[in-house]
Amino acid sequence: xxxxxxxxxxxxxxxxxxxxxxxxxxxxxxxxxxxxxxxxxxxxxxxxxxxxxxxxxxxxxxxxxxxxxxxxxxxxxxxxxxxxxxxxxxxxxxxxxxxxxxxxxxxxxxxxxxxxxxxxxxxxxxxxxxxxxxxxxxxxxxxxxxxxxxxxxxxxxxxxxxxxxxxxxxxxxxxxxxxxxxxxxxxxxxxxxxxxxxxxxxxxxxxxxxxxxxxxxxxxxxxxxxxxxxxxxxxxxxxxxxxxxxxxxxxxxxxxxxxxxxxxxxxxxxxxxxxxxxxxxxxxxxxxxxxxxxxxxxxxxxxxxxxxxxxxxxxxxxxxxxxxxxxxxxxxxxxxxxxxxxxxxxxxxxxxxxxxxxxxxxxxxxxxxxxxxxxxxxxxxxxxxxxxxxxxxxxxxxxxxxxxxxxxxxxxxxxxxxxxxxxxxxxxxxxxxxxxxxxxxxxxxxxxxxxxxxxxxxxxxxxxxxxxxxxxxxxxxxxxxxxxxxxxxxxxxxxxxxxxxxxxxxxxxxxxxxxxxxxxxxxxxxxxxxxxxxxxxxxxxxxxxxxxxxxxxxxxxxxxxxxxxxxxxxxxxxxxxxxxxxxxxxxxxxxxxxxxxxxxxxxxxxxxxxxxxxxxxxxxxxxxxxxxxxxxxxxxxxxxxxxxxxxxxxxxxxxxxxxxxxxxxxxxxxxxxxxxxxxxxxxxxxxxxxxxxxxxxxxxxxxxxxxxxxxxxxxxxxxxxxxxxxxxxxxxxxxxxxxxxxxxxxxxxxxxxxxxxxxxxxxxxxxxxxxxxxxxxxxxxxxxxxxxxxxxxxxxxxxxxxxxxxxxxxxxxxxxxxxxxxxxxxxxxxxxxxxxxxxxxxxxxxxxxxxx
Numbered sequence: 001x002x003x004x005x006x007x008x009x010x011x012x013x014x015x016x017x018x019x020x021x022x023x024x025x026x027x028x029x030x031x032x033x034x035x036x037x038x039x040x041x042x043x044x045x046x047x048x049x050x051x052x053x054x055x056x057x058x059x060x061x062x063x064x065x066x067x068x069x070x071x072x073x074x075x076x077x078x079x080x081x082x083x084x085x086x087x088x089x090x091x092x093x094x095x096x097x098x099x100x101x102x103x104x105x106x107x108x109x110x111x112x113x114x115x116x117x118x119x120x121x122x123x124x125x126x127x128x129x130x131x132x133x134x135x136x137x138x139x140x141x142x143x144x145x146x147x148x149x150x151x152x153x154x155x156x157x158x159x160x161x162x163x164x165x166x167x168x169x170x171x172x173x174x175x176x177x178x179x180x181x182x183x184x185x186x187x188x189x190x191x192x193x194x195x196x197x198x199x200x201x202x203x204x205x206x207x208x209x210x211x212x213x214x215x216x217x218x219x220x221x222x223x224x225x226x227x228x229x230x231x232x233x234x235x236x237x238x239x240x241x242x243x244x245x246x247x248x249x250x251x252x253x254x255x256x257x258x259x260x261x262x263x264x265x266x267x268x269x270x271x272x273x274x275x276x277x278x279x280x281x282x283x284x285x286x287x288x289x290x291x292x293x294x295x296x297x298x299x300x301x302x303x304x305x306x307x308x309x310x311x312x313x314x315x316x317x318x319x320x321x322x323x324x325x326x327x328x329x330x331x332x333x334x335x336x337x338x339x340x341x342x343x344x345x346x347x348x349x350x351x352x353x354x355x356x357x358x359x360x361x362x363x364x365x366x367x368x369x370x371x372x373x374x375x376x377x378x379x380x381x382x383x384x385x386x387x388x389x390x391x392x393x394x395x396x397x398x399x400x401x402x403x404x405x406x407x408x409x410x411x412x413x414x415x416x417x418x419x420x421x422x423x424x425x426x427x428x429x430x431x432x433x434x435x436x437x438x439x440x441x442x443x444x445x446x447x448x449x450x451x452x453x454x455x456x457x458x459x460x461x462x463x464x465x466x467x468x469x470x471x472x473x474x475x476x477x478x479x480x481x482x483x484x485x486x487x488x489x490x491x492x493x494x495x496x497x498x499x500x501x502x503x504x505x506x507x508x509x510x511x512x513x514x515x516x517x518x519x520x521x522x523x524x525x526x527x528x529x530x531x532x533x534x535x536x537x538x539x540x541x542x543x544x545x546x547x548x549x550x551x552x553x554x555x556x557x558x559x560x561x562x563x564x565x566x567x568x569x570x571x572x573x574x575x576x577x578x579x580x581x582x583x584x585x586x587x588x589x590x591x592x593x594x595x596x597x598x599x600x601x602x603x604x605x606x607x608x609x610x611x612x613x614x615x616x617x618x619x620x621x622x623x624x625x626x627x628x629x630x631x632x633x634x635x636x637x638x639x640x641x642x643x644x645x646x647x648x649x650x651x652x653x654x655x656x657x658x659x660x661x662x663x664x665x666x667x668x669x670x671x672x673x674x675x676x677x678x679x680x681x682x683x684x685x686x687x688x689x690x691x692x693x694x695x696x697x698x699x700x701x702x703x704x705x706x707x708x709x710x711x712x713x714x715x716x717x718x719x720x721x722x723x724x725x726x727x728x729x730x731x732x733x734x735x736x737x738x739x740x741x742x743x744x745x746x747x748x749x750x751x752x753x754x755x756x757x758x759x760x761x762x763x764x765x766x767x768x769x770x771x772x773x774x775x776x777x778x779x780x781x782x783x784x785x786x787x788x789x790x791x792x793x794x795x796x797x798x799x800x801x802x803x804x805x806x807x808x809x810x811x812x813x814x815x816x817x818x819x820x821x822x823x824x825x826x827x828x829x830x831x832x833x834x835x836x837x838x839x840x841x842x843x844x845x846x847x848x849x850x851x852x
Contacts, residue, residue, distance in 0.1 A: 025033035034590065049096040051191045052532065053180060057137070059123050072105070072113055074121065079412070082196065084298040090185035097123045098181050099847055104130065124181050128174055135170035136267040141199050142371070149198060149222050149228055150210035150337045150431040160428055170599050172202055172554070178204035188214050192535055195246070197221045202242035202554055207293075209556050215539040217241055217531065219250035221295070222433040227262045240264060244283050245557060247538040252474035254436050257292050262267045266708045278534070285545065285560035285810050289538045292531070293530055294478055296353045296523040297439045297616060303448050305416045307811040312454035314417035322421075326501050328363045329422035329424035331415060331437050332429070334370040334407075336380045337472065339487040344387040346428070351402055357399050361501065364418060367407040372701060373680070409820040417521030420451070425502040426468040428487045428648075434474035438467050438482065442515045464508035466500040468493070478518060481511035487510060509704065550808075551564055560809045561816075566803045568815035570829040576800040578833050580769035581619050586753055586782055588774030589626035589633070592806050593827075595820045596775070601636065607824060608639050613831035615642035620834070623756060625650065625749050627778060629695050630661060649778060650745060650752035651697040669744075672729040676742045679721055687714045697744055704738035713741050749774075752779030757789045768799045772813075773823055775806035783812040 060080035064073050076083055082768070086095055105113050110127050115125040128136065143161040147154070148191035154162045178200055182193060195203055195218045207214050230236060240263060243249050251257040257279070264270040264281060272281045272290070279290040305311060318327075328347075347363045365388075370377045388403045395402050419425070425441040445465035452459055467482035469475065475482055483496045546561040554657040577583070588592055593607050594724070603611075615622045623644035626633060630647035637643055648655045654661045680701045684690050689706035692699060701718060703711035718740050722733045728747045753772065760767050770790065772782050784804040790799055805811040806823060817823050 001266045013653060027233075033762065039177045042800060045297075050089075050092065051096065051187070052089075053182060053186060053191055053193045054082055054085075054196070054202065055097045055098045055178060055193060055200060056196040057141075058098055058759045059097050059101060059102065059117075059125065061121065061123060062119070063101050063103045065103075070107070070711070072103075072116075074117065076121070078301060081295055081298075081524050081716065084301065084524045087298065087300075088525035088527070088529035089532070093707060096185055097121070098126065098178060098185070099123075100126050100128060101134075112459060124185055126178050126181050128177060132170055132174060135167050136174035136386070139164070140167040140171040145198055146222070147376075148233060149225055151223075151225055151694055152336075153232060155230065165234075168235055175200055175203040176206055179203050179210070181259060186211070186214070191215065192217065192530070192539075194534060194535070201239050202609060203247040205238075205242045205554055205556050208245040208558055209549055212558050213506075213542045215535065215542065216246045217248040217250065217535040217538075218246040219291075219531065220256065220433075221252070223431060224251060224256040224259045225264050226259050230259070230263050231267065233556075236263070236267060239556055240268060240557060241551075244268075244270075244281065244288050246288065248531070248535045249287075250293065252292075252294045254292050254475070257290050261290065262709055266711070269708075272710075273542075282810075284550075284557055284673060284808070285547075286558060287538070289534065291531055291534050293435055294474055294522070295436070295527045296525075297436050297443060297519065298524050299443055299520060302416070302440060302443045305412055306420065306444060306448045307450040308413050309454075310411075310414040311417050312451060314414050314450075315420055315455060316419050318417055323363055324360070326357075326361050327418075327422045328361065328424045328426075328497060329418050329441070330363065330365040330426050330428070330503070331368070331418075332365070332427070333368045333379060334381055334384075336376045337429055337431045339430045340365065340367075340380065341383045341387050342430070342487050342493070343426060343428040344384065344391060344492065345490050346497060346630055347403060347491050348391045348395075349494035350497050351391070353494065357498075357501075358395055358402070359397065362400075362402060362404060364404045364406065366410050366415060367405060368410075415834060416440075416444055420447060424466040424468060424497065426493075426497065427470060427473060428468070428485070428493065428788070429470050429473050430487050432470070432473040436475070438469055438475055438479055439519045441465065441467065442512065442519050442773070445512060446516050462505070462509045462518070463512050464505055465512040466503065467497045467511075470499055478522070479515060481514045499607065503771075515837060562813055563809065565811070566804060566815060568817055568826065570826055573802055573826065574829050574833050576769060576802070577830050580800060582760065582765050582767050583617075583620045583769040583771070584753075584767045585614060585620060585622045585754060586625050586770075586774075586786075587623070587823075587827075588779050588806075589624055589628060591775035592773055592779075592823055593624075601632070603636055606828075608637075610644055610824065610827045610831045610833055611637070611640050613834055614756065614827065615640060617834040621756060621760070623752065625752050625774075625779075625782065627776070630654075644756070646749070646752040647697050648697045649747055649749050650755075651744060651747045653752060653755070665730070669730050670697060670837040672726055672731045672742070675725055675729065676731070680718070680740075683714055683718045683721075687711060690714070697747070699742050701740040702738060703740075704737055711738070748781045749778050750785030753791050757786065766799070768797065769802075770799050771802040772805070773804045773806065773817070773826075779805070780812050 033410055033426055040107050060077045060083035061074050062077050065071070082097065087092075097129050105125075105127060110125075111223055114125055117125055139161075144154075144163060144167065186193065192215045193207065195216070198220060201218075204216055204218060207216060224230070225658065243260070244264070249260070260277070261272050262279070264272070270281055270283060272279055274280075281288040281290070310819060324412070330343055331342070334340075343365070344363070351358055351361070362494055369383075386404070388405050391403050392401045392722060419441045422441070425438060425439050427435055429435060442465055467479060469479060469482045469484055470487045471484050472487070476482070483500060485493045485496045487493060545560045546563050546565065547558050549556055550556055553555050561805065574813060590596055590601070594601055594603060611622065614620050621644065622642075623646055624633065624637060625646040627649050628647060630645070632650045633645050637645060641657045643657070644653070644655050652661050652663055676699050682694050683701060684692055687706050687710065690701060690703045690711065692701055701715070703715055706714070715735060719735050722740070722742060726733060728744070731742050732745050733740065733742050757767060757770070767790070770786055772779070772786055773784060786801060790801065802815060803813040804815040804817055805813040806817055806819065808816050808818070817826060
């Protein structure tokens, strides 16, 4: 059923989800190959270099309009990580930036500005109409996604904005405009595209739809919430599929990646595994890799600010202002998630418990401007000011204020000066993506030679720093020397602050050295270089497979399969069927001739009829090969007199209804069942939603109805447990989709195919037509066995082989059919081409025996 997240497919394709004008016009000149575009159409092709297209909500530019000339002036924003990441690459690497400007450009000026930005900065601006920008950025992104990704649910209108489909459509429209701008400059076979942050999570779907093999990475700079939070998002599948249309998805911490993987498992039924240290998600034949690495800071940029004369001057002013006092520093946006009021309450608690610190301890809280507006931000600001005023009134004096709020524009050099002097830095956010303040603080405390000379500090003097950081911020795992706190625990935060300022200098020095080694070696250049290297590796096999798109709207995804893998044509197989005389046909049951989702497993009259027709052709041997028990298969397929059945993956086999069941001769000892059953019952009791299927030769533990994460965890544990207890038993333990199965050694569907084909060969009737259709992992054994059996020993003539899997997915089979409906249609086509039904059973029986 199509999702309501878009009006219709045509609207989505054109981007006209809202009655909002498109981007005025495309760029005056379109770049189609890497390099510099020349106005001379006859010029030689430019030299190709590696090129990365960086896509983000905002370009790393600062814009200002000249009041005299009325012209726009632009310069690089040196503090933007998007600009700083270029340092991780050689000068030969070209970067193109796609994004919006922080200022609104009049429609008449947009063409000129776009041309100037492309020529001077290699930037491609996305000019969003004002109404679209308001709904996209301030509406869906900031008032809905941002709180949700920070674990805040809109339980009532006063506590966050509810989901609004118009805002979602604006989000999709804006992402489409960004994608269109990328399309104007991309060379899809060469360029790497790196998309940044939660503003553009469905952009990958638009790019993947246009360029199936685009080399596409995404990095999320915010938290990714747990599945319990994320699943409340009405468009959760569309966003997940958008991210899965990338080749590499990056997160700051393992927690965020784990939450994403859990959502993919619970909501899309996807499995993931670690491959040589890299986490990969299998998605329709493609592997989507997961990258876990926090972004870093630019040491050179910070050190250049430390060396400014204005910084040294400001440091001396602060030293004089807070002479004889210990300084605790906080730098936060005015945001409900930054925990500013909790930090102040901890400071209040500290002063209340330790009277000796009154008059000697100051918390300087620099308040950056809020990035969004709303009642929640105003409430957070009011609470912060009221708390600060109360603390200063109770514990302050005419010459002493324990809390100093700086709520104005603070220049970069001034923040740097405070960082260089603070005895402790506290980041107390209740939820935050990365937060680079602790990293910047560490670098500033390390100082530079120039700053040391300006301040009269010895070059070899020891450096110290102390950090109190929330457990709920992205940088926390990488700062092992910091004091980690639960920001909601006011007493614990107060104790942490006290420990930080009273800790011996020798230990502060050791902690600082450990942090500085990490921050200096994991800078922004390292982060960018590592991400792009992993993206290159993830895209290595792009052109080794065939791929095509399926799905409507934002459910679009790419199926990527082997070049030789194609849909089995009825006309093609019927032609081979007619010209052959000794045919072997192997069919799986569930998911092949019977839909996997069908509640009733009894075959339909159409299936019975077509099986009988095929079986009654004296040129055919037809087998149903299933993992189900022989009693069930015998009952369901009773009308098929001449049908061969292999039950329980071939442990039991009969050649026709009138013949006796043969049991596996390789593994007759089933004593291990008494060992396995109690273990499985233990896991069933402790895993709600699981159950045991008892077969004559095997035991199967199902966890399809259990919690996905817990069921998968229990299945892995059960697998290890059973492998240990069955180490010396003639049984094998296998794990399939939502099952753990224990069966006798040497039993597989592949052996069934081998046995039937070998009997035909040994009887002097080698097959000239072999067809095998199945949907399960166990059917892959049949595909492999058929190829090996007919090739060794060599047959007089190679038979026509049709190994076919059900569903477009990676397989050892050469062909595929979409679903059981296609399978039945194919069998009906073969039945129509079969020889006339024999007149009486005895003659049929003779013909059958002569073949086998």
